[in-house]
Amino acid sequence: MHLQINQLNWSVTHKAILKNINMTVKPGQFVGLIGANGSGKSSLLRCAYRRYQPDSGQVLLNQVDIHTLSAKHVAQHVAVVLQEIPAEFGFTVKEVIAMGLTPHQGLFSKSTTYQHRIDDALHKVNLTAHQNQCFDLLSGGEKQRCLLARALVQQPQLLILDEPTNHLDIHYQYELLDLIASLGISVLCTLHDLNIAARYCDHLYLIDDGEIVLQGSPNQVLTEHTLLRYFSMDAIVRQHSHNNIPDIRYIAPVKSSATSY
Numbered sequence: 333m334h335l336q337i338n339q340l341n342w343s344v345t346h347k348a349i350l351k352n353i354n355m356t357v358k359p360g361q362f363v364g365l366i367g368a369n370g371s372g373k374s375s376l377l378r379c380a381y382r383r384y385q386p387d388s389g390q391v392l393l394n395q396v397d398i399h400t401l402s403a404k405h406v407a408q409h410v411a412v413v414l415q416e417i418p419a420e421f422g423f424t425v426k427e428v429i430a431m432g433l434t435p436h437q438g439l440f441s442k443s444t445t446y447q448h449r450i451d452d453a454l455h456k457v458n459l460t461a462h463q464n465q466c467f468d469l470l471s472g473g474e475k476q477r478c479l480l481a482r483a484l485v486q487q488p489q490l491l492i493l494d495e496p497t498n499h500l501d502i503h504y505q506y507e508l509l510d511l512i513a514s515l516g517i518s519v520l521c522t523l524h525d526l527n528i529a530a531r532y533c534d535h536l537y538l539i540d541d542g543e544i545v546l547q548g549s550p551n552q553v554l555t556e557h558t559l560l561r562y563f564s565m566d567a568i569v570r571q572h573s574h575n576n577i578p579d580i581r582y583i584a585p586v587k588s589s590a591t592s593y
């Protein structure tokens with residue numbers, strides 16, 4: 333799926349949050365959106381999956397304006413995993429995952445395909461043993477994996493993820509991103525861990541105060557200069573010898589007006 337964002341602006345109570353955003357996610361591309369806290373990453377994702385209506389500009393899915401498409405049509409092609417984990421669901425893990433099939437109901441309900449998709453997603457996120465447990469009783473990381481499984485059963489062509497590694501231990505951070513990368517679908521994903529962004533993303537967009545200020549390959553974007561200027565971090569950036577991607581070693585935060593104690 334091809335996602336194109338053109339000259340998008342979005343504001344809240346006259347405060348501009350997103351300013352003239354241009355962005356492309358090509359079919360099969362894993363695109364990372366990085367930036368400091370409050371820079372506009374989640375807001376941009378919300379515009380991308382049509383939760384927010386921009387003041388101006390366009391979000392195009394395969395060249396069609398997303399706001400001319402039905403919610404059901406969008407949900408059949410785009411799956412979203414957010415940072416916020418629902419507090420009180422009252423459903424079992426399996427039931428939560430089955431909710432991902434709602435946009436396809438009628439096509440798959442009660443069929444073996446329906447069951448197979450759920451079983452496959454449970455297996456992929458290693459939650460088969462928890463399938464009949466109440467979602468509310470899962471750990472934070474297990475909830476995160478369950479919500480990813482709910483997105484996987486949708487079999488989306490575009491996956492939008494807001495900090496998918498939140499709550500995950502280091503093993504599951506890598507395992508889940510390996511899984512997402514192996515799907516071969518278009519991915520737009522916010523990430524705070526820049527070494528993980530370097531490893532998994534084909535292309536990065538760096539947002540600062542609502543504006544895209546840099547874009548390119550991880551090697552082009554993740555430089556010592558970028559880390560100092562946009563993240564106020566002194567760091568040494570080398571290249572991994574085996575895969576040529578940036579390897580960031582942080583030294584110390586640089587005190588700025590935003591980080592005065």
Ligand SMILES: Nc1ncnc2c1ncn2[C@@H]1O[C@H](COP(=O)(O)OP(=O)(O)OP(=O)(O)O)[C@@H](O)[C@H]1O
Nearest residue numbers: 344345349367368369370371372373374375376522
């Ligand atoms: N609905 C809203 N009403 C008012 N302000 C908002 C709203 N949504 C976002 N903002 C503001 O827009 C700015 C960007 O917020 P956003 O959540 O997009 O940042 P972010 O880059 O995702 O941050 P973080 O890394 O901390 O998750 C923040 O200053 C936030 O307070």
